[in-house]
Amino acid sequence: MRVSTLKSIAALALTGAGSALVLGFRTTGGDATLPVAGNGGTGGSTTSSNSGSGSTSGSGSTSGSSSSGSNGSTAKYRDGTWTGSEVSEPWGPFQVQVVISGGKITNVSVVESPGDRHSSRINNVAVPLLTQSTLATQADNADMVSGATWTSDSYDTSLQSALDRAARST
Amino acid sequence: MPYLVAPAMGTTVSIDVRDEDVPAAALDAAVQTLRELEARFTTYRDDSEIKRIERGELQLADAHPDVREVLAACAVLRAESNGAFDAWRDGGLDPSGYVKGWAAERAAAVLRSSGATRFALNLGGDVICAGESAAGLPWRVGVRHPAEPRRMAFVVGVRDGAVATSGSYERGDHIVDARTGRPATDWRSITVLAADLATADAIATAALAMGMDGPAWAAERPGCEVAAIGQGDRLWTTAGLERARLN
Numbered sequence: 001m002r003v004s005t006l007k008s009i010a011a012l013a014l015t016g017a018g019s020a021l022v023l024g025f026r027t028t029g030g031d032a033t034l035p036v037a038g039n040g041g042t043g044g045s046t047t048s049s050n051s052g053s054g055s056t057s058g059s060g061s062t063s064g065s066s067s068s069g070s071n072g073s074t075a076k077y078r079d080g081t082w083t084g085s086e087v088s089e090p091w092g093p094f095q096v097q098v099v100i101s102g103g104k105i106t107n108v109s110v111v112e113s114p115g116d117r118h119s120s121r122i123n124n125v126a127v128p129l130l131t132q133s134t135l136a137t138q139a140d141n142a143d144m145v146s147g148a149t150w151t152s153d154s155y156d157t158s159l160q161s162a163l164d165r166a167a168r169s170t
Numbered sequence: 171m172p173y174l175v176a177p178a179m180g181t182t183v184s185i186d187v188r189d190e191d192v193p194a195a196a197l198d199a200a201v202q203t204l205r206e207l208e209a210r211f212t213t214y215r216d217d218s219e220i221k222r223i224e225r226g227e228l229q230l231a232d233a234h235p236d237v238r239e240v241l242a243a244c245a246v247l248r249a250e251s252n253g254a255f256d257a258w259r260d261g262g263l264d265p266s267g268y269v270k271g272w273a274a275e276r277a278a279a280v281l282r283s284s285g286a287t288r289f290a291l292n293l294g295g296d297v298i299c300a301g302e303s304a305a306g307l308p309w310r311v312g313v314r315h316p317a318e319p320r321r322m323a324f325v326v327g328v329r330d331g332a333v334a335t336s337g338s339y340e341r342g343d344h345i346v347d348a349r350t351g352r353p354a355t356d357w358r359s360i361t362v363l364a365a366d367l368a369t370a371d372a373i374a375t376a377a378l379a380m381g382m383d384g385p386a387w388a389a390e391r392p393g394c395e396v397a398a399i400g401q402g403d404r405l406w407t408t409a410g411l412e413r414a415r416l417n
Contacts, residue, residue, distance in 0.1 A: 147314035
């Protein structure tokens with residue numbers, strides 16, 4: 001499993017071409033209301049005016065070895081606690097730790113993040129939301145997510161490297 | 171099937187290659203290309219070409235071909251959007267609204283030159299898809315909900331194409347209508363599907379800046395399909411976008 005695929009909501013069923021055909025009759029497009037779907041974060045918006053990109057994190061890339069032929073939800077992780085790489089934020093380092101049990105992610109926690117008031121707001125509000133979503137969305141239904149992300153960039157970068165370590169030599 | 175996540179261009183890039191025989195070095199080379207372009211187009215260094223052009227010290231004709239290409243495209247976009255998108259604002263030059271998607275296409279070209287035919291590249295929420303994710307399956311690209319970062323509004327299936335989403339929901343109201351100087355808030359996010367990411371990103375950004383009429387304008391651009399999310403979770407889509415939806 002890859003971080004990008006974690007960002008989906010479990011309730012979205014992959015219906016493929018069938019639904020595309022059904023929807024095809026709407027030749028004029030649509031103007032409707034988004035359905036309330038999924039079990040993603042329910043804590044409302046955590047918007048902030050702060051940029052969330054860890055621009056340079058030491059050696060940079062957390063190189064990808066999806067060597068074990070892991071593909072989508074069939075990925076296997078070794079049980080244990082795996083620490084992700086440290087990602088630099090403008091306000092300090094950010095690093096997550098992931099716990100794998102029975103081959104599944106059972107917890108994600110932040111092991112290093114700055115302690116000033118701004119970042120504690122992020123850590124107390126945003127990180128639990130991100131973690132909750134990660135745990136809730138292992139039944140991934142998307143390969144990539146379009147739309148800007150905020151602290152989640154650092155969260156994902158560090159989480160991905162932790163998962164890479166968990167997946168290695170399985 | 172190499173996979174990589176790395177910081178680049180002030181955000182995160184993730185590259186997912188599904189071809190069996192593409193070396194991991196190809197992904198590193200793609201990230202390196204992004205970093206080189208980031209340096210070339212930075213507005214944070216006074217001696218960058220962009221800042222020198224801004225100050226009138228460098229003529230466009232003498233600039234790097236990449237810079238000329240990007241600024242020419244920005245000029246076209248400015249005309250097409252009746253000024254809603256403008257790389258020049260308040261005397262400053264900032265083409266970053268176009269550079270990101272354009273640079274991602276350059277990185278994708280590096281992957282292709284290494285033999286990659288089935289890959290997805292996501293640069294800070296703007297996505298390029300090539301080929302299929304698995305036999306008979308498109309890449310599934312979720313569009314995040316404007317108010318809830320971890321919830322997806324809908325998912326589209328893409329084979330060869332690009333998906334860009336511009337939103338007024340992150341980093342403050344960072345998209346400004348160049349005609350009025352006011353933040354664009356009529357739509358919470360606008361998503362554009364197009365053949366290439368430079369186009370998709372630029373049209374999505376311009377459409378958001380344009381305000382209420384933006385999505386309809388974007389829908390008239392050749393090869394573009396559009397979804398716009400407004401207040402009260404209103405979802406406005408084109409017919410082609412509906413056909414691409416998987417949910």
